Amino acid sequence: QSVLTQPPSVSAAPGQKVTISCSRNNSNIANNYVSWYQQVPGTAPKLLIYDNNKRSSGIPGRFSGSKSDTSATLGITGLQTGDEAEYYCGIWDTSLSAVMVFGGGTKLTVL
Amino acid sequence: QVTLRESGPALVEPTQTLTLTCTLSGFSLSAPGLCVSWVRQPPGKALEWLALIDWDDDEYYSTSLKTRLTISKDTSKSQVVLTMTNMDPLDTATYYCARVHWGGYDPYCDYWGQGTLVTVSS
Numbered sequence: 001q002s003v004l005t006q007p008p009s010v011s012a013a014p015g016q017k018v019t020i021s022c023s024r025n026n027s028n029i030a031n032n033y034v035s036w037y038q039q040v041p042g043t044a045p046k047l048l049i050y051d052n053n054k055r056s057s058g059i060p061g062r063f064s065g066s067k068s069d070t071s072a073t074l075g076i077t078g079l080q081t082g083d084e085a086e087y088y089c090g091i092w093d094t095s096l097s098a099v100m101v102f103g104g105g106t107k108l109t110v111l
Numbered sequence: 112q113v114t115l116r117e118s119g120p121a122l123v124e125p126t127q128t129l130t131l132t133c134t135l136s137g138f139s140l141s142a143p144g145l146c147v148s149w150v151r152q153p154p155g156k157a158l159e160w161l162a163l164i165d166w167d168d169d170e171y172y173s174t175s176l177k178t179r180l181t182i183s184k185d186t187s188k189s190q191v192v193l194t195m196t197n198m199d200p201l202d203t204a205t206y207y208c209a210r211v212h213w214g215g216y217d218p219y220c221d222y223w224g225q226g227t228l229v230t231v232s233s
Contacts, residue, residue, distance in 0.1 A: 002157065032217065033216040033217040033219075035219035035220070037158075037220070039158075043225075044207055044223040044224065044225050044226050045150075045158065045207070045209075045220070045223050046223065047219065047220060047221050047222075047223075050212070050219045050221070051215065051216055051217075051219075056221065088157065088158055090158075090160075090219065090220070091217065092217035092218050092219075096174070097171075097174055098171050099160065099171065099172075099173060099174055100148065100160040100163065100171075100218065100220075101160065102150075102157060102158040102159070102160060103157070104157045105157045105158070
């Protein structure tokens with residue numbers, strides 16, 4: 001079980017908006033900088049968002065990141081069939097020892 | 112252009128030691144703020160971080176696997192090596208190496224290799 005909790009799946013129709021949450025078990029996420037990754041089936045993960053809300057090079061403005069004290073959120077607007085993928089959040093956790101942690105992943109289905 | 116490529120055996124027997132090599136290009140392992148991590152993904156499951164080595168040769172390991180892992184680098188060869196001892200069928204996974212950017216706030220993986228599938232079986 002990951003330190004980070006994501007919904008197992010989300011779905012929406014093409015052109016719609018979807019959000020994916022990422023919360024930290026038994027703690028708030030206020031002191032962490034969150035990154036988000038997209039993994040299309042059969043391919044390596046790709047960085048979408050870093051430092052909570054900065055888009056990686058080449059990532060369209062349809063993807064956005066935000067964070068409150070309790071959770072981080074990935075937003076995707078104008079959904080396209082090509083957005084269908086697994087999405088992971090990640091943090092650097094220094095609460096006990098310094099380790100990188102990924103969420104359990106969220107499967108996005110574009111209906 | 113930043114690229115990373117994993118190499119190593121596709122099949123390992125239980126109890127053996129796995130050695131994986133990540134060969135990179137487009138950046139230097141001694142550049143401040145740049146690191147390399149290993150991440151694995153069992154079939155159909157989530158990403159699991161394994162280890163990180165930074166520009167200053169500091170090493171960081173997964174809490175649950177640290178007794179079995181060793182990460183090292185050869186800057187002259189632009190390679191990072193991961194060894195994992197006492198392999199088990201549960202270690203069957205695609206193993207990725209990734210460049211880690213650690214220049215501002217917390218580190219994150221900005222470039223990934225294509226991954227290499229390692230199967231543990233007798």
